[in-house]
Amino acid sequence: MEKQITVPKSSRPRERLLEFGEKALSDQELLAILLRTGSKPYNVLELAGLILAAFPNLYELKSASLNELQQIRGVGQIRAIELKAMMELGSRIHQTRQPKYGKVQSSYGLAQQLIDEFKDYHQEHLVCLYLNTKNEITHRKTLFIGSLNQSIAHPREIYREAVRCSAARIICAHNHPSGAPQPSVNDRLFTKRLKQCGELMGIELLDHLIIGNESYVSLREDGFWDEN
CATH class of the missing domain: 1.10.150.20 (5' to 3' exonuclease, C-terminal subdomain)
Incomplete structure (x- = not known):
């Protein structure tokens, strides 16, 4: 045998x-x-x-x-x-090829889509869009759903997903269920941390959009990028 x-x-x-x-x-x-x-x-x-x-x-x-x-x-x-x-x-x-979910041409165009999408949300939703070097959206994920006026999302969760899908850039967006998109102190602090983490990792934060019922605020367009 x-x-x-x-x-x-x-x-x-x-x-x-x-x-x-x-x-x-x-x-x-x-x-x-x-x-x-x-x-x-x-x-x-x-x-x-x-x-x-x-x-x-x-x-x-x-x-x-x-x-x-x-x-x-x-x-x-x-x-x-x-x-x-x-x-x-x-x-x-x-x-197979990496799926694409459209191309970001401007913060304004993206915000108009998100205003329509977020209008019926009664809780904050933090959504991240992951882009390649051509600004094509290759991945999208809702990373946080919270109660009114509360945000506990952490940059590590956002960038962990960016590394996983080999993103070159990201755009974050969250809604204010109150309907008013003016950024809070916490919104600005969170964006600052997110931007700094991205700079360390070589993954660019293109913008952070705050979505209201009928309008939005782009922290990049609002001059926040120039302050940091």
Whole structure:
């Protein structure tokens, strides 16, 4: 009876990915993670090696038919189906593009959209728009919903999301349920902290809009940027 080889923990793909990241792994190791388990008499790394050895390159593997995959010892119909599904998903991921949600042309234009959107809100909503270098909105998130006249949002939450979606710039906006958009002392202090954090991280805060029932205040247009 052939004995299955035990792979040392330091050589296991999952452990190596956790320690060094996915880019440090070989094709064989990445495939082994997707396979999850081996098939007697092969452990998962050996099985991944057999599959890769059957094809000259990854393009040939991607183009392999179900029948060709099943010719490899240790690859049955179910595993062949899983491999084909994995490769098709990878192909679709490669073809996808980052979604865009419009382009910011001016604070005025953006504010008009938000006035209509926020008009029925009875609580403060802090919304952040995440932009690329062309000022195209690639991500949007409501980061805080609070009670009237209260704001507890923290810059770290805003910039954590910016890093996650690789934003180059951000615009923040929040409403005043009272209907009057005049910035409070807290609004100005919060904006100052947000702007300073952005400067440290290299992610520009383009503006902070305060939205009222029928009007808005842009802290950038209001001269706040020149004060700091």
